Amino acid sequence: xxxxxxxxxSPRIISYYTGFILLGTSALMIIPVITAVCAREWEPxxxxxxxxxxxxxxxxxxxxxxRYARNHSDRVQWKHGFAVAALSWIMLMLTCSMPYFLSGxxxxxxxxxxxxxxxxxxxxxxxxxxxxxxxxxxxxWRHMLTFIGGQGMVVLALSFIVKEGSGAYxxxxxxxxxxxxxxxxxxxxxxxxxxxxxxxxIGTFVFWVAGLFIGLQPVSAFLHALxxxxxxxxxxxxxxxxxxxxxxxxxxxxxxxxxxxxxGSFNFGLxxxxxxGKRKEFVKNIEIQSFAVTSFLGCVLVIAALSKxxxxxxxxxMFRRVVFNVISAHTTTGLGSVYAQQFAQQWGDAxxxxxxxxxxxxxxxxxxxxxxxxxxxxxxxKGILRDVRKLIxxxxxxxxxxxxxxxxxxLEDGVIRSSALIIVCYMVLxxxxxxIGTFYGYSMxxxxxxxxxxxxxxxxxxxxTNAAMPVVMKIYYIIAMYLGRLEFLSVFxxxxxxxxxxxxxxxxYLA
Amino acid sequence: MKISKTEWIGxxxxxxxxxxxxFALFVITLLFVR
Amino acid sequence: MQxxxxxxxxxxxxxxxxxxxxxxxxxVSASANPVSINDxxxxxxxxxxxxxxxxxxxxxxxxxxxDGSWVNISDGxxxxxxxxxxxxxxxxxxxxxxxxxxxxxxxxxxxxxxxxEHGGEPDIHCVSLILENAGAGRSExxxxxxxxxxxxxxxxxxxxxxxxxxxxxxxxx
Numbered sequence: 001x002x003x004x005x006x007x008x009x010s011p012r013i014i015s016y017y018t019g020f021i022l023l024g025t026s027a028l029m030i031i032p033v034i035t036a037v038c039a040r041e042w043e044p045x046x047x048x049x050x051x052x053x054x055x056x057x058x059x060x061x062x063x064x065x066x067r068y069a070r071n072h073s074d075r076v077q078w079k080h081g082f083a084v085a086a087l088s089w090i091m092l093m094l095t096c097s098m099p100y101f102l103s104g105x106x107x108x109x110x111x112x113x114x115x116x117x118x119x120x121x122x123x124x125x126x127x128x129x130x131x132x133x134x135x136x137x138x139x140x141w142r143h144m145l146t147f148i149g150g151q152g153m154v155v156l157a158l159s160f161i162v163k164e165g166s167g168a169y170x171x172x173x174x175x176x177x178x179x180x181x182x183x184x185x186x187x188x189x190x191x192x193x194x195x196x197x198x199x200x201x202i203g204t205f206v207f208w209v210a211g212l213f214i215g216l217q218p219v220s221a222f223l224h225a226l227x228x229x230x231x232x233x234x235x236x237x238x239x240x241x242x243x244x245x246x247x248x249x250x251x252x253x254x255x256x257x258x259x260x261x262x263x264g265s266f267n268f269g270l271x272x273x274x275x276x277g278k279r280k281e282f283v284k285n286i287e288i289q290s291f292a293v294t295s296f297l298g299c300v301l302v303i304a305a306l307s308k309x310x311x312x313x314x315x316x317x318m319f320r321r322v323v324f325n326v327i328s329a330h331t332t333t334g335l336g337s338v339y340a341q342q343f344a345q346q347w348g349d350a351x352x353x354x355x356x357x358x359x360x361x362x363x364x365x366x367x368x369x370x371x372x373x374x375x376x377x378x379x380x381x382k383g384i385l386r387d388v389r390k391l392i393x394x395x396x397x398x399x400x401x402x403x404x405x406x407x408x409x410x411l412e413d414g415v416i417r418s419s420a421l422i423i424v425c426y427m428v429l430x431x432x433x434x435x436i437g438t439f440y441g442y443s444m445x446x447x448x449x450x451x452x453x454x455x456x457x458x459x460x461x462x463x464x465t466n467a468a469m470p471v472v473m474k475i476y477y478i479i480a481m482y483l484g485r486l487e488f489l490s491v492f493x494x495x496x497x498x499x500x501x502x503x504x505x506x507x508x509y510l511a
Numbered sequence: 512m513k514i515s516k517t518e519w520i521g522x523x524x525x526x527x528x529x530x531x532x533x534f535a536l537f538v539i540t541l542l543f544v545r
Numbered sequence: 546m547q548x549x550x551x552x553x554x555x556x557x558x559x560x561x562x563x564x565x566x567x568x569x570x571x572x573v574s575a576s577a578n579p580v581s582i583n584d585x586x587x588x589x590x591x592x593x594x595x596x597x598x599x600x601x602x603x604x605x606x607x608x609x610x611x612d613g614s615w616v617n618i619s620d621g622x623x624x625x626x627x628x629x630x631x632x633x634x635x636x637x638x639x640x641x642x643x644x645x646x647x648x649x650x651x652x653x654x655x656x657x658x659x660x661x662e663h664g665g666e667p668d669i670h671c672v673s674l675i676l677e678n679a680g681a682g683r684s685e686x687x688x689x690x691x692x693x694x695x696x697x698x699x700x701x702x703x704x705x706x707x708x709x710x711x712x713x714x715x716x717x718x
Binding site for chain 3: 039041042043046047049050052053054056057060061063064067068071102132133134135136206214215216217220241242243246247248249251310312313314316317318319320321337338339341342345346
């Protein structure tokens with residue numbers, strides 16, 4: 001009779017669930033495999049078969065190691081949830097980069113990992129070479145990764161594979177989603193998928209029609225539509241071509257993209273509330289209010305700054321180049337309607353600084369967007385207001401301050417503090433990124449822009465991100481994208497567990 | 512996968528709301544750049 | 546003696562003036578030497594509203610609009626959109642993608658750093674288009690190593706799958 005204590009240890013639990021996520025991802029590669037067959041792209045087909053096999057092998061190995069965890073889902077604790085989320089992302093990065101590397105479009109395996117992490121975290125920075133000659137199946141894979149990364153692989157696994165139980169919720173939270181839409185986690189995951197799939201069908205259709213209208217051929221219009229929808233909804237920012245959204249030369253395409261990426265940046269809980277009939281939530285919600293104010297201000301300020309230079313002489317130009325990019329930055333999408341170097345050369349320091357700020361603020365919590373999140377900005381702002389009011393008013397008043405987020409929530413010290421702490425973590429991540437950039441000789445404005453883009457999972461580049469970038473910066477950016485997306489806690493939990501494990505081993509063998 | 516009438520309206524509200532916001536931003540650009 | 550010198554010096558002077566005049570009058574156009582697309586974007590203020598020449602591969606597909614067509618050209622350094630007449634666009638037969646190398650074309654046109662006609666986009670309005678090299682299909686070279694790796698790893702995965710199902714049955718007992 002095997003001892004449960006021994007066989008259902010932390011490493012085994014984590015191994016078991018991570019293994020399943022790897023298997024799930026391996027199964028997903030069937031989509032590019034089918035695409036390669038349909039498009040008769042034989043070399044990519046082999047690349048994907050090899051990668052699928054590799055992910056499956058690793059997945060099975062991990063599951064076999066952790067097999068006793070199968071019947072003990074009650075032993076799953078919060079730390080396991082966070083650790084699985086964090087570890088899965090690393091393992092997935094290593095396996096999903098195989099197709100990139102085998103395709104020959106990456107100058108190194110590190111570059112492949114960079115692009116995969118960029119896709120999963122819905123950042124959108126690209127190191128892949130020669131996008132214009134990339135195979136259809138490879139483009140299918142890249143854009144799929146942002147779509148799935150935006151949803152959350154863990155959420156994906158939960159909705160199909162994991163049995164219901166206390167364990168499931170802990171993985172869900174580990175991935176940075178803490179909205180319980182319905183009492184059970186599997187149900188919540190399913191709803192998130194339903195909303196995304198409905199928009200997928202409608203959004204792809206609208207993009208397809210727009211594509212036909214602007215002169216694309218039917219089949220390619222469909223492919224572009226699918227890619228651009230996935231990229232917009234997930235606020236990823238990839239495009240199938242070097243010129244990103246400039247390839248289309250179309251205001252219509254840009255507007256469709258904007259509508260989709262703005263909606264995509266909203267909290268899933270908000271979608272659920274509105275879809276259930278609580279339409280007032282659209283205006284009462286603190287995140288929408290926060291986003292409306294900061295994005296509006298951001299646009300106005302950049303428009304004001306640039307109207308003096310005469311760079312964009314008419315309203316349409318101003319709208320297509322400024323509003324598009326500011327909102328793209330704020331929702332952390334990263335689709336760009338100007339060339340990277342144009343931010344540096346034409347927007348001036350004021351424009352760059354405003355972009356840095358909106359990139360860091362980011363989108364909504366529990367969405368595909370990155371950054372501090374509007375919720376935290378709103379909470380901290382209201383917290384400051386509250387403290388000021390308390391000082392001014394008589395000390396006797398016991399007014400309870402609150403904010404509205406799906407329901408009215410009390411603005412307590414604990415809430416304000418945790419929001420502020422995470423903001424501090426992001427600022428540190430951003431600061432270090434800027435510092436490293438300046439160390440390598442890039443200007444402060446450029447370093448700050450790129451660091452903000454990475455920290456907020458945005459994806460706009462001012463020109464620093466390219467294959468010739470220093471290796472240290474590539475590695476730092478990968479770590480920053482990862483930490484930013486998982487909102488620190490999962491990664492800290494994983495690190496904590498690893499350190500605890502190492503200590504245990506040391507005690508055992510050195511004492 | 513069935514989509515109820517309330518859900519359709521909800522989606523419409525989101526899309527129209529965002530389009531209205533973008534239009535407002537366009538009006539702002541008109542104010543700055545004639 | 547003086548008459549002879551005049552006979553020599555006068556034509557010489559005329560010839561000299563002619564040479565100087567030619568070198569100044571004939572515009573040393575930037576269109577003579579192709580510039581790389583990335584150079585163009587990097588120095589967009591300098592090249593703004595100038596006639597320039599670029600050489601590159603036509604990629605993707607032609608986007609036909611009401612009063613013209615867009616063709617995207619890539620030269621390895623960057624890619625840019627060329628606005629041209631449908632007639633010019635029809636000269637391009639092959640566009641670059643995974644299976645094709647597109648036609649190499651030399652485009653001479655006016656570069657706009659922020660084209661007013663096209664919503665502030667950096668683009669080139671084509672004046673003349675020359676087809677340099679016809680594009681062609683690209684063949685795939687499938688390496689034996691990849692085929693062997695594919696077979697090997699799929700077999701390994703199947704073996705592990707069998708091990709997994711047997712272990713599962715053992716636990717259930």
